Amino acid sequence: MRADPKGVLTGTHFIDGDHSCCEGALAAGARFAAGYPITPSTEVVERFAMRIPTVGGTFIQMEDELAASITILGAVWGGAKAFTVTSGPGFSLMMEHIGYAAMTETPCVFVNVQRGGPSTGLPTLPAQADMMQARWGSHGDYEMIALCPNSPQECFDLTIRAFNLSEQYRTPVMFMMDECVGHMTEKVVIPPAGEIEIYPRRRSSLPPGSFKLFEPAEDLVPAMAHAGEGHRFHVTGLTHDERGYPSMTVPTQDRLVRRLADKIRKAEDKLTFIDEDGMEDAKVAVVSYGITSRVAERAIEMARQRGIKVGRARLIGVWPFPDRYLQTLSHRVHKFVVPEINLGQISREVARATGRHADTLPVLHAGGTVHQPEQILEAILEAAK
Amino acid sequence: MSALVQPQNPVEPFLRTERMPHIWCPGCGIGTTVNCFARALLDSKLDLDRVALVSGIGCTGRVAGYVKLDSFHTTHGRAIPFATGLKLANPGLSVVVYSGDGDLFAIGGNHLIHAARRNMDIKVICVNNLIYAMTGGQTAPTTPDMAITTTAPYGCYEPSFNLPYLAESAGASYVARWTTFHVRQLTRAMTEVLTRPGFCFIEVLSPCPTLYQRRNKMGDGLDAMKFYKEKSKTKNGAPTRDVDLTKDGEIVVGKFVDRVRPDYLELMRGRFREQLGDRYEEVEDLVCS
Amino acid sequence: MAKGNVNVLVERCKGCAFCVEFCPTKVLALSSAFNSKGYHTPNLVTPEKCSGCDLCGMYCPDFAIYGFRIAEAPEASDAR
Numbered sequence: 001m002r003a004d005p006k007g008v009l010t011g012t013h014f015i016d017g018d019h020s021c022c023e024g025a026l027a028a029g030a031r032f033a034a035g036y037p038i039t040p041s042t043e044v045v046e047r048f049a050m051r052i053p054t055v056g057g058t059f060i061q062m063e064d065e066l067a068a069s070i071t072i073l074g075a076v077w078g079g080a081k082a083f084t085v086t087s088g089p090g091f092s093l094m095m096e097h098i099g100y101a102a103m104t105e106t107p108c109v110f111v112n113v114q115r116g117g118p119s120t121g122l123p124t125l126p127a128q129a130d131m132m133q134a135r136w137g138s139h140g141d142y143e144m145i146a147l148c149p150n151s152p153q154e155c156f157d158l159t160i161r162a163f164n165l166s167e168q169y170r171t172p173v174m175f176m177m178d179e180c181v182g183h184m185t186e187k188v189v190i191p192p193a194g195e196i197e198i199y200p201r202r203r204s205s206l207p208p209g210s211f212k213l214f215e216p217a218e219d220l221v222p223a224m225a226h227a228g229e230g231h232r233f234h235v236t237g238l239t240h241d242e243r244g245y246p247s248m249t250v251p252t253q254d255r256l257v258r259r260l261a262d263k264i265r266k267a268e269d270k271l272t273f274i275d276e277d278g279m280e281d282a283k284v285a286v287v288s289y290g291i292t293s294r295v296a297e298r299a300i301e302m303a304r305q306r307g308i309k310v311g312r313a314r315l316i317g318v319w320p321f322p323d324r325y326l327q328t329l330s331h332r333v334h335k336f337v338v339p340e341i342n343l344g345q346i347s348r349e350v351a352r353a354t355g356r357h358a359d360t361l362p363v364l365h366a367g368g369t370v371h372q373p374e375q376i377l378e379a380i381l382e383a384a385k
Numbered sequence: 386m387s388a389l390v391q392p393q394n395p396v397e398p399f400l401r402t403e404r405m406p407h408i409w410c411p412g413c414g415i416g417t418t419v420n421c422f423a424r425a426l427l428d429s430k431l432d433l434d435r436v437a438l439v440s441g442i443g444c445t446g447r448v449a450g451y452v453k454l455d456s457f458h459t460t461h462g463r464a465i466p467f468a469t470g471l472k473l474a475n476p477g478l479s480v481v482v483y484s485g486d487g488d489l490f491a492i493g494g495n496h497l498i499h500a501a502r503r504n505m506d507i508k509v510i511c512v513n514n515l516i517y518a519m520t521g522g523q524t525a526p527t528t529p530d531m532a533i534t535t536t537a538p539y540g541c542y543e544p545s546f547n548l549p550y551l552a553e554s555a556g557a558s559y560v561a562r563w564t565t566f567h568v569r570q571l572t573r574a575m576t577e578v579l580t581r582p583g584f585c586f587i588e589v590l591s592p593c594p595t596l597y598q599r600r601n602k603m604g605d606g607l608d609a610m611k612f613y614k615e616k617s618k619t620k621n622g623a624p625t626r627d628v629d630l631t632k633d634g635e636i637v638v639g640k641f642v643d644r645v646r647p648d649y650l651e652l653m654r655g656r657f658r659e660q661l662g663d664r665y666e667e668v669e670d671l672v673c674s
Numbered sequence: 675m676a677k678g679n680v681n682v683l684v685e686r687c688k689g690c691a692f693c694v695e696f697c698p699t700k701v702l703a704l705s706s707a708f709n710s711k712g713y714h715t716p717n718l719v720t721p722e723k724c725s726g727c728d729l730c731g732m733y734c735p736d737f738a739i740y741g742f743r744i745a746e747a748p749e750a751s752d753a754r
Contacts, residue, residue, distance in 0.1 A: 054664050062499075066463065072470060074471040075471065075474040078470060226475070227455035228437070228477065232433075246458075409735065412690040569732070
């Protein structure tokens with residue numbers, strides 16, 4: 001279906017990533033947000049608070065991130081499309097409810113505008129050190145979808161994709177921005193509502209009594225329902241059966257948790273979003289994501305000018321990790337340069353996926369600013385030896 | 386000559402009968418509160434398809450799994466913010482939070498006071514058994530002085546919360562306390578809150594025979610009920626600062642606060658109408674297509 | 675003639691005796707019989723005194739008992 005024009009600010013804008021993310025959410029149909037102020041993410045909800053009364057929806061600033069992260073889940077079960085926004089310390093607080101959303105299959109979006117950590121860290125400076133947390137932050141077994149924009153334009157486009165994926169897979173989606181992308185001002189083109197594709201919430205046509213809230217379709221995803229429609233359903237974070245009733249047995253656990261994992265794992269190919277070029281005859285590839293990919297582009301350009309055949313793979317979707325894509329690539333490319341603003345997170349995943357055939361050269365940065373192109377270039381040259 | 390009419394238990398349609406018998410202990414009062422709640426739902430004449438129940442974690446939290454309503458068993462302490470989201474997304478729903486003293490006032494305390502402050506239109510039924518029962522009988526913020534718990538094996542020495550006082554101070558529109566002995570008054574109070582707006586709070590004292598009663602040598606559930614009968618004193622309108630509980634003392638019950646304040650949505654809509662005029666896009670609900 | 679009667683869902687009962695204690699006309703007692711879980715369930719020992727007030731039903735934490743009023747049928751006119 002097409003986007004609701006009420007939420008689409010069609011036109012050419014000069015805005016930063018935070019603001020653009022808010023517009024993406026509105027364009028995607030988000031009509032509810034709950035948040036808590038935390039640098040560098042606050043602008044997303046500040047803009048939402050300003051815009052939503054004239055679009056038609058509600059914003060509430062909750063008393064903490066714990067509240068915000070579950071208020072949006074209540075809103076989703078009440079029928080809305082909802083999201084919340086935070087940064088590192090708030091992301092840590094939200095972990096329990098990210099797990100609850102995964103377990104109850106609540107479609108929603110969590111935005112993390114990453115900053116220096118750990119703990120209070122560098123509130124106003126960028127890092128990419130929550131990437132593993134996005135996947136493993138909550139307890140128990142679950143899979144995660146995470147997208148990484150590298151420009152304000154992508155903060156708009158990919159937020160819409162995040163909402164669409166959350167509905168398609170009935171799962172929470174992590175939108176992993178960083179302070180640099182969030183506070184960087186660039187041209188953002190917002191198309192007319194008719195050109196924006198929205199994946200509608202998956203509903204069942206079964207009447208109350210027959211409909212089971214956790215009965216999967218063929219793609220392992222169950223249809224969604226809302227409170228107030230007469231289903232009288234039950235939702236719990238306890239291990240549950242297809243009716244949603246607690247069923248704390250070994251067979252139910254196996255059935256449920258495996259399905260939740262397979263729901264995402266079996267769709268890995270459909271959830272692999274990579275922007276690549278120059279791979280045809282490359283022996284070295286640079287794998288990067290988020291703001292680092294902008295710097296990596298420059299380093300790759302510099303390397304190619306020196307005649308080095310280096311391929312570029314920008315991970316737009318970081319989770320589920322594109323194992324198959326990289327494994328296949330590693331048969332031809334034997335050196336992977338992975339720059340990231342952390343002390344080794346996604347580079348470990350690359351090494352894991354490609355280790356049989358290739359070497360991984362991480363280019364690590366503890367946080368606070370972006371890499372210099374020369375740092376990445378040096379690694380490419382080293383890899384190309 | 387009389388015909389024997391054997392009607393169904395009026396409570397049956399409200400229960401997920403396929404899940405009976407429930408897990409609560411013999412003599413536990415939670416089931417009694419659910420009985421009252423079911424009757425209150427009947428008396429309120431609400432459309433039950435439009436009533437949603439949200440609970441947290443704990444023995445009382447299990448209520449959500451047994452009532453035949455759209456029900457949500459959420460995380461520990463966070464039933465109230467979940468209920469907030471539910472209500473704001475679909476204001477046409479009647480949203481009830483049904484949880485225990487530890488869940489609502491320890492881990493969930495912050496959320497309770499803010500929802501009361503905002504006068505969020507949700508109804509909070511707090512079953513107070515003075516202990517953390519599900520996890521085996523640890524101290525709760527309501528455990529009275531000298532009571533024995535597993536984390537206070539020599540007797541609790543922390544001052545305990547006066548729940549009605551706290552709820553009133555935070556801004557609740559309606560505050561009452563009853564016990565599981567007061568089934569008629571409790572049912573009436575529940576019916577009242579279901580049909581009036583604003584943040585409403587009902588504390589229900591309830592026995593935990595397996596842990597609180599047993600560890601404190603106070604008998605079983607029935608002994609607790611007799612204790613409530615003997616020690617309770619109805620003082621409607623009593624100042625809430627004077628209704629704190631002790632281990633063996635008087636239990637003040639009654640309706641303490643019943644005041645009218647604009648609720649959250651009224652305040653929000655009022656502000657936007659006033660500031661934005663025609664530009665305000667007022668919507669009935671946020672339900673997506 | 676009794677004004678009321680009770681129905682006991684024996685398998686739900688946990689023998690807590692709230693109903694026995696709070697019946698205003700004291701018509702109930704826990705029987706020596708027990709259900710499959712071993713709980714002694716209530717029964718009417720003085721049925722003629724049951725008013726069908728359903729206070730037992732209101733107190734029961736297990737939804738295992740409820741009282742109801744017996745509807746009076748029109749008197750049979752055999753002495754016309």
